Amino acid sequence: MRVNFELRKNILIIKLRCDLDHHNTELIRELLDYNIEKKEVQHALFDMEDVSFMDSSGIGLILGRYKKIKAKKGRVGFINLSDDILKIMKISGVFLLAKLYDSEKEALAHLSKGEEV
Amino acid sequence: MNDFVHLTFNASSDNEQFIRTAASAFALRLNPTVQDIYEVKTIVSEAVTNCIIHAYEENKEGVIEVQMSIQDDEMNIYIKDFGCGIDDIEQAMEPMYTSKPEKERSGLGFSIMQQFSDDMTVKSGKGEGTEIRIKKKIKKEE
Ligand SMILES: Nc1ncnc2c1ncn2[C@@H]1O[C@H](COP(=O)(O)OP(=O)(O)OP(=O)(O)O)[C@@H](O)[C@H]1O
Numbered sequence A: 001m002r003v004n005f006e007l008r009k010n011i012l013i014i015k016l017r018c019d020l021d022h023h024n025t026e027l028i029r030e031l032l033d034y035n036i037e038k039k040e041v042q043h044a045l046f047d048m049e050d051v052s053f054m055d056s057s058g059i060g061l062i063l064g065r066y067k068k069i070k071a072k073k074g075r076v077g078f079i080n081l082s083d084d085i086l087k088i089m090k091i092s093g094v095f096l097l098a099k100l101y102d103s104e105k106e107a108l109a110h111l112s113k114g115e116e117v
Numbered sequence B: 001m002n003d004f005v006h007l008t009f010n011a012s013s014d015n016e017q018f019i020r021t022a023a024s025a026f027a028l029r030l031n032p033t034v035q036d037i038y039e040v041k042t043i044v045s046e047a048v049t050n051c052i053i054h055a056y057e058e059n060k061e062g063v064i065e066v067q068m069s070i071q072d073d074e075m076n077i078y079i080k081d082f083g084c085g086i087d088d089i090e091q092a093m094e095p096m097y098t099s100k101p102e103k104e105r106s107g108l109g110f111s112i113m114q115q116f117s118d119d120m121t122v123k124s125g126k127g128e129g130t131e132i133r134i135k136k137k138i139k140k141e142e
């Protein structure tokens, strides 16, 4: 499986498990949207532990999903970023929109409290 | 004589992983840092993805060439397609400019390639395909 989903209350944990390149992002985009659009989902937490490569296709995928969550008045968080992935994500400016957390526990607590980024 | 590798392949996204992995494997003889390996992979991935998405608009019959060579501590990467070409190169290279926002592209590919390389030149024209030449100094792992 290229992605695992887990729902914790209204937070969808999206564990990405493949290289986020053009090839894979095309394969998983619809699956992500199908899960994000479920009515119980308001926020999304991306777990990047198993992502070892990401380029601008991955950035496009993340920003696109951010917009879907934003439309639901939800928030987006990230956990488990390696240095390489962090570098690419910094170039994208995504951290102006979404927060990087130190742990899943912290992320879940913060996302469900409804605090701003 | 400098070592070189030439790869010719069709514009299928199934080839992307192989090509960027081949590029990073080629760089390995320079004993690069993990950071440089990642940057070589990303440069090649961005350039090849652009050929597939923009030059050939996902038509798998398109042909892409990647040539790599090593000169001292420097890697030269050359990526060529025979697709639609770029009308306005200056605009294309602007950060955040994309001709395909509807495909969730964000116009960062050229910026990333530039940031990760020491020198980049783009040669293109409408209907003439595109050639990208990149030089990247490889730092040795201690
Ligand atoms: N090989 C190519 N052939 C034709 N046009 C190209 C080619 N490479 C880039 N372009 C043009 O240059 C623009 C900018 O490219 P760049 O890689 O910076 O952004 P992008 O591919 O649109 O988005 P991203 O790379 O962030 O997914 C593209 O939108 C496209 O119009």
Ligand SMILES: [Mg+2]
Binding pocket: A056, B046, B049, B050, B105, B108, B109, B110
């Ligand atoms: Mg691009």
